[in-house]
Amino acid sequence: MDWKHLRELEFSDLPLDKEDRSILNTLAEKLQNNYPYHDVNYAGQMIKPPHILSQAAYWMSSYVNPNNHALDGGRATSELEIEVIKSVASMFGWTSSLGHLTSGGTMGNLEALWVARQANPDTVVFASKSSHYTHHRMSEVLNIPFQEIRTDISGRMDVQYLQKQLINAKTPPVVVVTMGTTGLGKVDPLAEILQLREHYEFRIHVDAAYGGYFGLCRLPSPTAIHYDSLMHVDSIVIDPHKHGLQPYGCGAVLFKNPAEGKYYKHESPYTYFTSTDLHLGEITLECSRAGSSAAALWATMQKFPLQKTGIFASRLEESLKAANGFHKTAQKMGFWSIKPELDICVFSLKAKNSSEISRLNREFFERKATNNIHLALLKLSKENCPWNLNWEQEELVVIRSVLMKPEHNDPSFWSKVLK
């Protein structure tokens, strides 16, 4: 449902009085103050409209208002959560893992690092310069030492540099591998990182918050090989509220070894009485969680099962094709453009000096916004920039576009953006 139509919603089946309806009308007006996220012309941040089915399922279950903390508060939706987590785990090749939904990728990553720390209280977090900023912050929250790992020019983790750090490591670290970086959409070389485990001891946490679902697509090599290696890692975060067609508030964290559930063990004097079956609160850090998130994801996955050749995968492939087509068109039209690996495009106007290029890119971004085409900007660091220019500062402002909607695979849209 496009938010522009909120004004027309009558909620006729709901027992709303006149005052309630008037408040809702005012709210509908206020909600117009947004970017047009549902429109094909919105190709800026990582924002994908939820599917109408998932919205309807969320709303339906909100009448029950289940709480998936414990079976006391959400019996049916806890079952749905266990079912969807099993399907997500099997997408990664896991048959007997542990996992649960979270409020988002940040919380999932926090839990994964926390479990790593419980497994080895002396551990250190190794994460690349391109990893999401959350890893540094959450390491601070958990009081785990953090070490930044260099990237190569493409923005992927530099495996040789990682190896040197592993040689020097005093204790087995947890290496955060990103499958789809937030800035450039690059996939860290997981298969090569796994090979290092033959010589050095370390744990691997994969942050696939954005890119996790692309494993269902036909990908070129070596990207496909890295996705096929996911079954060998220790933990994975994936965000159904990014590419999984869910409203915000739906992330997931999974652990390969179900025995790691022991780290969550705690006493609750208030809950867990209704059944000796597993209460999700016994294996989560968050307490109350919306059971409606599980209901919405379950309903969506009935319609769009996580199958390699299914309709869900083919919709994602449209985004991959969109990014590839957009990149080639940008080059033809005289832009600098970085070859996309997933569905994030990064491109720039050409000039000699970094300050001038940054200014031109900002102006382009603003001009497009006034024409109702919404893109994003990115500070590209010097070591990840493949273009020849005079550097006056360490970062270059470039244009970034996440082509998350199947409708973005349209040459007329690409030229409209780039002209």
Ligand SMILES: Cc1ncc(COP(=O)(O)O)c(C=O)c1O
């Ligand atoms: C790779 C990656 N990890 C983690 C996050 C944080 O996830 P969330 O915004 O769901 O907390 C993001 C968000 O864009 C991301 O791209």
